[in-house]
Amino acid sequence: MQIAAQRGFDMPAYDSANAFRAAMSAIARPGTIQTIAPIAADLPFSQAAAVLLLTLCDHETSLFLAPDLDTPEARHWIAFHCGAPLATKADAMFALGSWDALAPLDDYAQGTPEYPDRSATLIVEMPEITQAGPRLTGPGIQTEAYLALPDTASLMANHAKFPRGVDLFLTSGCQIAALPRSTKIEVR
Amino acid sequence: MSQEYNFAYLDEQTKRMIRRAILKGLAIPGYQVPFASREMPMPYGWGTGGVQVTAACLTPADTLKVIDQGADDTTNAVSIRKFFERTAGVATTESTRDATVIQTRHRIPEEPLTEDQILVYQVPIPEPLRFLEPRETETRVMHALEDYGLMHVKLYEDIARNGEIATAYAYPVKVEERYVMDPSPIPKFDNPRLESAAIQLFGAGREQRIYALPPYTQVVSLDFEDHPFNPSKADHPCALCGADHTYLDEVITDDQGGRMFVCSDTDYCSRRQADGHRGDMAPPVLEALS
Numbered sequence: 001m002q003i004a005a006q007r008g009f010d011m012p013a014y015d016s017a018n019a020f021r022a023a024m025s026a027i028a029r030p031g032t033i034q035t036i037a038p039i040a041a042d043l044p045f046s047q048a049a050a051v052l053l054l055t056l057c058d059h060e061t062s063l064f065l066a067p068d069l070d071t072p073e074a075r076h077w078i079a080f081h082c083g084a085p086l087a088t089k090a091d092a093m094f095a096l097g098s099w100d101a102l103a104p105l106d107d108y109a110q111g112t113p114e115y116p117d118r119s120a121t122l123i124v125e126m127p128e129i130t131q132a133g134p135r136l137t138g139p140g141i142q143t144e145a146y147l148a149l150p151d152t153a154s155l156m157a158n159h160a161k162f163p164r165g166v167d168l169f170l171t172s173g174c175q176i177a178a179l180p181r182s183t184k185i186e187v188r
Numbered sequence: 189m190s191q192e193y194n195f196a197y198l199d200e201q202t203k204r205m206i207r208r209a210i211l212k213g214l215a216i217p218g219y220q221v222p223f224a225s226r227e228m229p230m231p232y233g234w235g236t237g238g239v240q241v242t243a244a245c246l247t248p249a250d251t252l253k254v255i256d257q258g259a260d261d262t263t264n265a266v267s268i269r270k271f272f273e274r275t276a277g278v279a280t281t282e283s284t285r286d287a288t289v290i291q292t293r294h295r296i297p298e299e300p301l302t303e304d305q306i307l308v309y310q311v312p313i314p315e316p317l318r319f320l321e322p323r324e325t326e327t328r329v330m331h332a333l334e335d336y337g338l339m340h341v342k343l344y345e346d347i348a349r350n351g352e353i354a355t356a357y358a359y360p361v362k363v364e365e366r367y368v369m370d371p372s373p374i375p376k377f378d379n380p381r382l383e384s385a386a387i388q389l390f391g392a393g394r395e396q397r398i399y400a401l402p403p404y405t406q407v408v409s410l411d412f413e414d415h416p417f418n419p420s421k422a423d424h425p426c427a428l429c430g431a432d433h434t435y436l437d438e439v440i441t442d443d444q445g446g447r448m449f450v451c452s453d454t455d456y457c458s459r460r461q462a463d464g465h466r467g468d469m470a471p472p473v474l475e476a477l478s
Contacts, residue, residue, distance in 0.1 A: 013195035017247040020207045024245070028214050028387045028402040029303075056211075058204050113332035117212040117221045139217045139364055140402030142385075163366065167215045180215035182364070182402075 003073055006041035008054050008081035015039075019055040026169065026178035031136045031145025033129055034176045044074050048171035049096055049123050053082050056121070057094055062087035064108075066097020069125070089120075096123045099150035105158050108166050116163040119181075124150060126172040135186040136179075147177055149185070156185045196243040197275040202226055206244035206398070210389060213400035218363030219331070220314050225396040235268055235293055236393030238310035242291045245306055245389070246272065251279045253287035258295040258435070258452035265293070284455050294357070296378040298434050298456040301386035303403060309372040311392035314399065316360045316370040336368050339410065347415055356420075362408045369399065371407075377419045377435045382407040424449040427469040429460035 009015035015037065022034040038047040039054070057063055063084040065074060078084055089095065089107040102122055111119035126148075133148035147170075149155055158165045158181055165181035194200065202224075209223040228236040246252065252272050256265040260282040268291060269280050281287050284299040291308040301307060313319075317327045320338045330336070339360055346354045359376035363369050371382055372390060382388070388401040401407065411417040425432040427448040434456065436449040448469050451457035461470065 012200055014248055016200065016203070017195065017245075020203075021245070021247055024207075024210060024214065024387065027211050028400075056204060056208055058201055060201075060205065061208070114328040115222075116216050116219060117209070119212075121211070139405040140214070142404045163216050163219060167211070182215060182217060 003076045005080070006043060006073070006077050007039060008041070008077075009039060012054075015051075016055045019051045022176055023052060023055060023169070023178070026176045027140075027167065027180050029140045029145075030138070030177075030179055030183045031131065031141060031147045032177065033131070035174050036176060038174050041077065043077060044069050044071050045096060045125055046171045047174050048176045049125060050077075052123050052169055052171065052176065053078065053084070053094075053096065057082040057084040059083040059085070061093045062091050064089050064092035064095040064097075064102075064120075066095065066101035068101040069097050092120055094121050094123065096125070098125045103151065103154065105154055105166055110161060110164045110166065113164065116165075119164065120166045121169065122166055123169045123171055126150065126170050129170055129172045129175045129177050135188055136183050137186070138183045140180075141183070147179065149179065152185060152187055155179060159184055193275040195248070195276055196246045196272065197228075198226065198240065198243045202240075203244045206240055209398045210241065210244065210400060213389070213398050214387070214402050216367075217401055217405045218361075218367030218369040218399060220392075220397040220399045222396055223398050225393045228393065230267070230271075232394040233312065234264060235291070235310035237391030237395075237398070238291050238293070238308050238393075239268060239271065239391075240393060241389050241391035241398060242272065242289060242308045243276070245289060245308065246276050246278055248276070248278065250288045251281050251286055252276075253281050253284065253290045253455075254292075255290065255295060255297070255453075255455075256293045257437075258297075259454045261454065282455050283459075284453075294373045294375075295435070295452060296374055296381045296384075298451070298453040300381075301384050303385045305386040307384070307386050307388045309374075309388065309390045311370070311372045311390045311395075311397070313358075314370055314390065314392040314395050314397040316358075316368050331367060334366065336362075339368055340412075343410060343412070347412070352418075353411065353415060359417075360410050362410060363401065364406050365408075368410070369407075375435055376409065376417075377421050379407075379409045379417070380419055422449050425467060426451045426457060426460075427467040429457045429465045429470070430467040431457070431460060431465065 108120035136145040168179040209221045254265040254269040256262040284297040358373040409417040
């Protein structure tokens with residue numbers, strides 16, 4: 001089957017540096033919404049998710065591609081631009097999909113007590129990213145922040161495991177937000 | 189822009205590896221993330237960890253400042269600044285206010301940092317428990333179990349022997365009531381400023397560890413109720429700018445016992461002098477220099 005080639009970064013060194021700063025700002029300041037520069041590619045997932053894959057994933061990082069996004073075009077683009085081996089949920093360092101296709105969080109590596117960093121990072125495709133949601137407090141938040149979350153209860157359980165647990169990027173269009181495991185969630 | 193190097197020296201795969209470690213470090217404040225530290229074109233102990241973290245963070249639009257013990261003009265600071273001028277082509281500055289990324293060896297700038305800034309620390313020994321327990325396998329378990337009794341015993345023995353906690357630099361802190369962290373060998377005077385609006389990243393090249401503090405993370409210096417933490421400083425004003433609220437270096441001026449105390453933060457001190465502040469020794473010293 002012939003698949004039309006889709007592009008990645010035009011200038012990998014510069015584009016990935018700018019994208020990383022957006023990702024770092026998102027995870028260092030939970031509740032903030034960052035905007036990334038789009039790439040010229042037509043993909044089954046958002047530009048923000050594609051840019052995160054280009055910035056963070058390579059042949060050293062296993063990736064779980066949720067069934068709802070697992071198309072030949074997506075596999076082809078990931079294989080060509082990232083080279084990330086696709087894996088099951090349990091073996092994945094990164095995962096990409098909608099919340100319904102990714103949940104539950106317990107299926108992913110949670111890190112160990114000695115090495116809590118050995119846990120999965122989930123890139124969750126959202127219909128939209130808004131700050132109309134639960135109250136967030138914790139590292140990176142001066143007083144309080146608000147962010148619409150896909151499933152508050154399971155994310156509160158994820159925080160309760162700290163320092164173990166997974167970290168989330170929320171992506172929609174060209175927007176990125178993040179919910180690291182350190183963030184405390186309260187429903188108003 | 190120089191075209192001899194990939195942007196910021198490191199190859200893209202190395203930068204991705206470091207960036208992944210930084211993100212996990214920010215998600216678990218104070219926890220030391222192992223990373224595959226590369227050999228850099230400078231010796232261990234010259235800030236290879238900080239340089240790798242800075243390289244992974246820089247964008248072409250950044251303005252970089254590098255300080256060594258507060259000074260912009262010492263060998264380590266000058267060589268790292270020139271390294272990034274040549275390999276990343278970024279703008280550099282000596283002004284804390286104008287910098288977007290600041291790499292530091294053993295000081296936090298006096299000027300309060302903003303949300304738009306990143307502070308990168310060079311770290312020699314990232315493990316605060318290392319001199320109490322040399323085995324990495326054991327300190328890993330101690331952090332996992334939040335077993336920090338040994339550190340409190342060490343501080344208690346300081347008080348028993350010296351009447352006070354004698355640790356003056358690399359004073360251990362507890363982050364968000366979970367991880368005990370080495371803030372790198374900054375003077376304990378700087379510890380209160382670890383709670384900052386800026387993103388703070390710590391890189392230890394030889395020891396292959398990265399750790400981080402997101403903005404506004406709670407950072408508490410370890411102490412006891414009856415021996416509260418005291419961020420002490422030399423009991424003098426700065427001899428050049430007259431500041432009585434800054435961290436001072438003692439400078440020997442002759443072999444007759446003469447000495448002066450001056451701000452360790454050179455940018456802060458010269459900015460104050462430009463604003464008209466004068467210390468006891470400012471006029472003659474300035475004339476002698478010119």
